[in-house]
Amino acid sequence: MAKVDLLVFDKTSTLTVGKPEVVAVWPLVPGFSEADVLHLAASADRRSSHPLAQSVVAFAARHQLVLSEPTDFEVLQGRGVRAIVDGTTVLVGNAKLLTEYGVEPPRSIGEYEGITIFVAAGGKPVGVLDLADTVQPGAKDAIARLKASGIHKVVMLTGDNRRVAQRVANDLGVDEVEADLLPEQKVEAVTRLQAHGYRLAMVGDGINDAPALVKADVGIAMGARGTQAALEAADIALMTDDLSKIATARALARRSYRTIQENLFAGVGVVHVLGINAALLGWIGPIQAAILHLGPDILVFLNSVKLLRIRVEGAI
Ligand SMILES: [Mg+2]
Structure with a gap:
């Protein structure tokens, strides 16, 4: 590492997070705000267990929208939901769903990359929701x-x-x-x-x-x-x-690796080479050599113990 x-x-x-989230809401009719489109879609979707429907409801909840209770709610497999919200028949789903109910799906607006959900009310398209898989918070900083x-x-x-x-x-x-x-x-x-x-x-x-x-x-x-x-x-x-x-793992690994290098250099390199040479030259006797031999072990331990005290960003 x-x-x-x-x-x-x-x-x-x-x-990425791995599940689609609402990234854009597009109202299609004058007099309809983004919040209106979202309110209709989320109210119709709130009794659906489909992951996309739940993403829409979660997005509305994050924007503190107060949802209406849908009546006459129906899930249409593979297409979306149909429900009556505040007295209006609302369709929330893909183009197939709209076509099935005789509503012409709106032509796409903007750059669609993910999933598009259409919202129709009273027999005409009123908005579009864009869903896409979003990046993980913190991913950019980490990179x-x-x-x-x-x-x-x-x-x-x-x-x-x-x-x-x-x-x-x-x-x-x-x-x-x-x-x-x-x-x-x-x-x-x-x-x-x-x-x-x-x-x-x-x-x-x-x-x-x-x-x-x-x-x-x-x-x-x-x-x-x-x-x-x-x-x-x-x-x-x-x-x-x-x-x-x-x-963090990378920083810890680099720090550990450096400690290993220091230990090899100081412990094995300097002390042993010096000690062997000193013994060969007769500068030190067996007792001193034995003491010197233990020196590097202690040095290596002390140097490694420092790892317990270092602070690496993000590590406990
Ligand atoms: Mg994967």
Whole structure:
């Protein structure tokens, strides 16, 4: 870990949260605010257990919206929900749902990268919600800190499409992206980077990351959200899934490595070489030599004990 000069990250659930969140709300009709669109969507969705519906409700809750209780609520598998909110029939779902109810889905606005949810009320589209997987809080800082500690390059590997991957990479300061990868291609990517002479650490969470975690010089698994396979394959597990801990592990590793070097130099190098030479030249007798022989052990212990007292950012 101290000598690693390249970091490889899996994207989904490692650099990103791993579940879609609402990133934008677009009202489509005059007189409808973002809050109105969100209110209708979240009120209709609040009895649905679908993860996307729950993301919409959670987003509304974060914005302190007071929701209405939907009546005549219906989940339409694979399409969305239909409910009556405040006396109006509301549709929340994909284009298929709107078409099914004779509502023309609005043409897309802006840059869609993630998932689009349409909201229709009273038979006409009133808004659009954009959902996307968002980056982990602290991921950007963690990458910046790692680069400052001498990591030359940060690479992201993902099975996701290039456009989504590139957006995440740009947000986080990742240098290189390999997108559209099949699980086995992650190992190939790691092998290829190692062939370029990099010493690399791989960070991942999924079963499909496990082979690459084994292949990497250091494998790091997301401990809490990571799969059992990833945990078993990794050398280091982040128990709190906090990416800044990678920078902490790196700092600890570098400090430990330096201590080992000091110990070898001072203990074995200086004292033994001096002691042997002094004995050969007859400057010291057996008793003094025996005392001198113990010297390095004590030095090494004392120098190593210092590790207990050092403060590394982010470590307990
Ligand atoms: Mg993943």
